[in-house]
Amino acid sequence: xxxxxxxxxxxxxxxxxxxxxxxxxxxxxxxxxxxxxxxxxxxxxxxxxxxxxxxxxxxxxxxxxxxxxxxxxxxxxxxxxxxxxxxxxxxxxxxxxxxxxxxxxxxxxxxxxxxxxxxxxxxxxxxxxxxxxxxxxxxxxxxxxxxxxxxxxxxxxxxxxxxxxxxxxxxxxxxxxxxxxxxxxxxxxxxxxxxxxxxxxxxxxxxxxxxxxxxxxxxxxxxxxxxxxxxxxxxxxxxxxxxxxxxxxxxxxxxxxxxxxxxxxxxxxxxxxxxxxxxxxxxxxxxxxxxxxxxxxxxxxxxxxxxxxxxxxxxxxxxxxxxxxxxxxxxxxxxxxxxxxxxxxxxxxxxxxxxxxxxxxxxxxxxxxxxxxxxxxxxxxxxxxxxxxxxxxxxxxxxxxxxxxxxxxxxxxxxxxxxxxxxxxxxxxxxxxxxxxxxxxxxxxxxxxxxxxxxxxxxxxxxxxxxx
Amino acid sequence: xxxxxxxxxxxxxxxxxxxxxxxxxxxxxxxxxxxxxxxxxxxxxxxxxxxxxxxxxxxxxxxxxxxxxxxxxxxxxxxxxxxxxxxxxxxxxxxxxxxxxxxxxxxxxxxxxxxxxxxxxxxxxxxxxxxxxxxxxxxxxxxxxxxxxxxxxxxxxxxxxxxxxxxxxxxxxxxxxxxxxxxxxxxxxxxxxxxxxxxxxxxxxxxxxxxxx
Ligand code: SF4
Numbered sequence: 186x187x188x189x190x191x192x193x194x195x196x197x198x199x200x201x202x203x204x205x206x207x208x209x210x211x212x213x214x215x216x217x218x219x220x221x222x223x224x225x226x227x228x229x230x231x232x233x234x235x236x237x238x239x240x241x242x243x244x245x246x247x248x249x250x251x252x253x254x255x256x257x258x259x260x261x262x263x264x265x266x267x268x269x270x271x272x273x274x275x276x277x278x279x280x281x282x283x284x285x286x287x288x289x290x291x292x293x294x295x296x297x298x299x300x301x302x303x304x305x306x307x308x309x310x311x312x313x314x315x316x317x318x319x320x321x322x323x324x325x326x327x328x329x330x331x332x333x334x335x336x337x338x339x340x341x342x343x344x345x346x347x348x349x350x351x352x353x354x355x356x357x358x359x360x361x362x363x364x365x366x367x368x369x370x371x372x373x374x375x376x377x378x379x380x381x382x383x384x385x386x387x388x389x390x391x392x393x394x395x396x397x398x399x400x401x402x403x404x405x406x407x408x409x410x411x412x413x414x415x416x417x418x419x420x421x422x423x424x425x426x427x428x429x430x431x432x433x434x435x436x437x438x439x440x441x442x443x444x445x446x447x448x449x450x451x452x453x454x455x456x457x458x459x460x461x462x463x464x465x466x467x468x469x470x471x472x473x474x475x476x477x478x479x480x481x482x483x484x485x486x487x488x489x490x491x492x493x494x495x496x497x498x499x500x501x502x503x504x505x506x507x508x509x510x511x512x513x514x515x516x517x518x519x520x521x522x523x524x525x526x527x528x529x530x531x532x533x534x535x536x537x538x539x540x541x542x543x544x545x546x547x548x549x550x551x552x553x554x555x556x557x558x559x560x561x562x563x564x565x566x567x568x569x570x571x572x573x574x575x576x577x578x579x580x581x582x583x584x585x586x587x588x589x590x591x592x593x594x595x596x597x598x599x600x601x602x603x604x605x606x607x608x609x610x611x612x613x614x615x616x617x618x619x620x621x622x623x624x625x626x627x628x629x630x631x632x633x634x635x636x637x638x639x640x641x642x643x644x645x646x647x648x649x650x651x652x653x
Numbered sequence: 654x655x656x657x658x659x660x661x662x663x664x665x666x667x668x669x670x671x672x673x674x675x676x677x678x679x680x681x682x683x684x685x686x687x688x689x690x691x692x693x694x695x696x697x698x699x700x701x702x703x704x705x706x707x708x709x710x711x712x713x714x715x716x717x718x719x720x721x722x723x724x725x726x727x728x729x730x731x732x733x734x735x736x737x738x739x740x741x742x743x744x745x746x747x748x749x750x751x752x753x754x755x756x757x758x759x760x761x762x763x764x765x766x767x768x769x770x771x772x773x774x775x776x777x778x779x780x781x782x783x784x785x786x787x788x789x790x791x792x793x794x795x796x797x798x799x800x801x802x803x804x805x806x807x808x809x810x811x812x813x814x815x816x817x818x819x820x821x822x823x824x825x826x827x828x829x830x831x832x833x834x835x836x837x838x839x840x841x842x843x844x845x846x847x848x849x850x851x852x853x854x855x856x857x858x859x860x861x862x863x864x865x866x
Contacts, residue, residue: 200861201854205835209854211861221756223705234852249703263703270705314755314779330757330783331707332847340851340858346834348778378690379749382777412752414778478690478752498796502689502747595754597699616694616753618717 187453189350190419191385194325194450198308200342207344213307215242215337216293217280219249219271220597221312225335226274236278238341243302244275244282247292249598252560252587255285264598278338289432291563291589294318294531298402299565301431305420305447310337315531315613316415317408321401322428323420323450325385328409348414349383349459352452354390357466362647364541365400366533366611366630368392369407370472370482372464378480382412384460387452392466393418398427399537406532407613410479419451471645473518474615474628476506481615483518485633485645491515509617510625511605518643521627522554523607526638527620528631529560529587530594530612536569538611538631543575545635545646551583552641558585558600560592584638596621609637677816677842679769679790680823682741684733687803691746692753693780697762699754710758711765738807745772745802745811751780760787770813772820774799785837786847792820798829815841 188196200209222244229236236242249264259265268285275282283289289296294315297303303319309326310316312334319326333343353372373380386408393401401418408416425444428434435443452458470484481503483489492514495503507514512521528534528542539561551557559579561567567589570576579586593600594612596619602608604623611634612619615626627643636646701713719734721727728735744763750773751759760783763771771784772792784791792813794802798820802811805822812821815838821828840846851858 197865200858203836204839205837207834207836209851209858211858220702224707224757227706228848232848232852237858248699261703267703267705312755312757314753328755328779330755330760330779330786332757332783332786336848336851339848340855341862342851342854342858344836344847344851345782378752379775379777382749382752382775409753412749412777478692498748499689501687505688595694595699597702614692614694614753616692618698619694622698622700622717622723 187455187457189452189456189458190323190387190417190450191325191350194306194308195347197306198325206346208347209342210308210345212310212337212341212343213241214297214302214309215341216297216309216311216316217242217244217334218293218311218313219246219267221331222274222334223267223270224331225312225338226278228335229338232339234339236280236338239279241341242280243297244271244280244284245290245293245296246271246284248591248595250285250590251599252590252592255588261599288564288568291565292531292534292591294406295534295562295566298322298398299431299563301428301434304428304434304443305424305450310343314409315406317413318402318406318531320405320408320415320417321398322424323417323447325415325417327415348385350387351381351384351413351460351462352387352389352458353462353464355388355392355464355466356390357392359392359466360470360647362471362632362645363469364630364632365396365403367469367472368466369404370474370479370628371469373407373411373480374472374482375464376411376462376480378410378478379412380480381408384413386411386413386416387458388416388418389452394421397537398423399535402535403532407479410613420447471630471633471647473633473643475510475512475518476503477509477615477617478506479613479615479628481506482628485519485643487518489514489516489518519645521607521643523609523627523637523642524555525602525606525608526555526557526634527560527593527602527608527610527612528634529558529562529592530610531562532613533611533631534560534562534566536566539566539570539575540573542631542635543578545632546582546584546639547578549582549639551638554641555638556585557583557638558587558593560587561589563589582638593620595619596624602626609634609643678812678814679742680810680812681743682739682808682810683743683745683772683802684739684741685803686733686744686746689747690749690752693751693756693759694753696751696759697756702756702758707761708765710762711767714762714766742768743770743772743811743813744768745799748773748775748796750776751784752777755779755783757783757787760784760789764789772799772802772811785841788841790815790841792831794820794829794831798827801825801827
């Protein structure tokens with residue numbers, strides 16, 4: 186029978202279906218970090234049960250770590266305790282930890298793929314909503330709460346209702362300076378921040394197929410911002426080439442066997458989705474958000490909608506949002522002054538993102554009024570940037586190249602944007618206070634962030650070359 | 654505020670729903686949070702996620718909406734949680750409640766602050782699971798019904814009956830059925846948790862692992 190990619194993977198991991206449509210789903214890989222795991226470890230210890238499959242778990246420290254002087258003890262006491270707790274828990278339960286100082290350390294959703302841990306056809310969970318990132322490899326990957334982290338520790342399974350399926354097709358060629366972040370911000374602006382709630386999303390179409398793995402990850406990463414349970418893309422030669430030779434990728438006969446299996450992972454031609462959406466790539470231009478959810482995005486050269494263009498039930502939220510952001514309905518976004526530029530997070534902190542920024546800023550210097558933080562997603566990305574000399578380009582431009590971690594994505598560690606300040610950010614959430622209490626976040630692509638860093642204000646990267 | 658214990662719950666002393674005391678019915682006044690897309694960063698900002706236990710998150714619930722300059726000396730008087738006329742064990746919020754981060758701390762903060770039920774026309778997936786796993790009942794109502802609740806005065810009460818899957822506005826007798834997964838309902842009413850269930854399936858899980866080798 187014709188089936189979707191999602192169903193094929195789901196069914197292959199169904200241990201049992203129980204009452205009320207709940208599935209006991211087997212999990213291949215479980216990624217953990219310091220913030221959402223301590224209570225789960227405590228939970229199984231209180232129950233007196235061991236970690237069931239410790240070799241299927243990988244740990245890293247990312248959310249709470251400083252991004253300067255990582256060789257020194259963490260200054261924030263509670264943050265340090267959380268990281269120490271992770272070290273202790275991993276030691277006690279024989280779990281592999283890529284903590285601070287380890288050459289593999291980094292943001293959990295950056296290191297999984299780059300180490301070859303993330304592979305097609307897998308089920309992957311993590312106590313973090315952006316686990317959807319891993320779906321770019323053709324796996325079912327989703328965020329879970331701490332009670333579910335405890336379930337996976339105890340039994341390597343979670344209990345989930347099966348989501349409906351949605352396919353988002355993007356076809357055609359992208360315009361100048363339009364990159365994958367713009368695609369996903371555009372989709373969000375079309376379907377809203379709750380447009381995919383209850384669905385597993387498959388991204389398909391020629392535009393998606395032409396993207397690199399890193400660009401695909403940016404799109405799947407933000408599936409959760411549409412409310413999607415997960416987002417996935419059928420694996421192809423691009424996927425296989427990316428995985429081959431990575432630290433934990435299968436080798437020799439193992440590789441051949443894996444490849445044979447991976448090649449069966451696609452939605453059949455006549456598979457039926459509960460919902461389909463079609464997007465023409467030529468309609469997409471460089472995007473920016475103006476509000477406090479990721480669905481509130483517009484083309485950089487467009488104006489913020491007028492209040493009468495907003496549906497009745499959204500009016501109150503729209504007004505609240507603009508007042509938080511200090512912006513006006515009908516205002517142009519291009520020209521809006523900014524104070525900070527943050528290039529990082531599990532959405533856009535990979536080597537391709539850094540290269541894109543470096544190419545744009547080479548030979549230019551940042552605007553005197555802005556502070557620019559570049560935060561690589563992992564030690565390996567940082568290392569590669571240094572090998573390629575990208576670090577020098579950033580330093581010459583007046584940018585700060587910091588050490589790997591979640592950094593200013595979430596206002597938890599020391600990297601926070603001060604209240605009232607504007608930050609153009611390559612991260613995934615512009616919620617109130619996300620980057621620090623009172624901080625005003627404008628989400629955009631790394632290219633648009635780079636252009637703003639040079640200009641000192643929001644500007645479309647296709648009209649601004651930075652010579653001015 | 655009045656809580657009725659029904660037969661079912663008395664048989665199940667460990668029930669989480671109804672504040673670990675066990676009850677299938679909650680009747681209470683409610684706090685109206687008439688805002689859509691309330692994300693978990695608002696429910697509990699990231700800087701308060703540094704705890705390593707599940708307790709104590711309630712005092713920072715909606716922290717940045719409650720206090721100016723992050724200072725408890727300066728409560729924002731226009732925020733409902735700071736208005737003494739609003740109280741109760743039921744939180745009523747606009748659509749797409751709990752979107753964003755998967756942090757279970759959001760559910761912990763809400764239960765720690767004394768809520769037993771959250772009502773909205775739409776919940777984000779992960780939040781809904783987190784709530785259910787912590788004995789916090791998410792009740793999904795129609796938009797119409799939600800708006801009716803928001804029109805009630807501050808002393809109005811709601812009755813949520815999990816057994817019958819019904820929510821009622823006491824004063825007007827408006828009633829609406831709500832959906833809940835039957836397995837989750839059984840868990841809530843009887844105080845079962847998923848981990849116990851899964852631990853009981855260990856043999857089946859091991860067999861599954863062997864069969865897919
Ligand atoms: S970078 Fe941001 S979104 Fe990604 S895992 Fe870290 S905190 Fe979450």
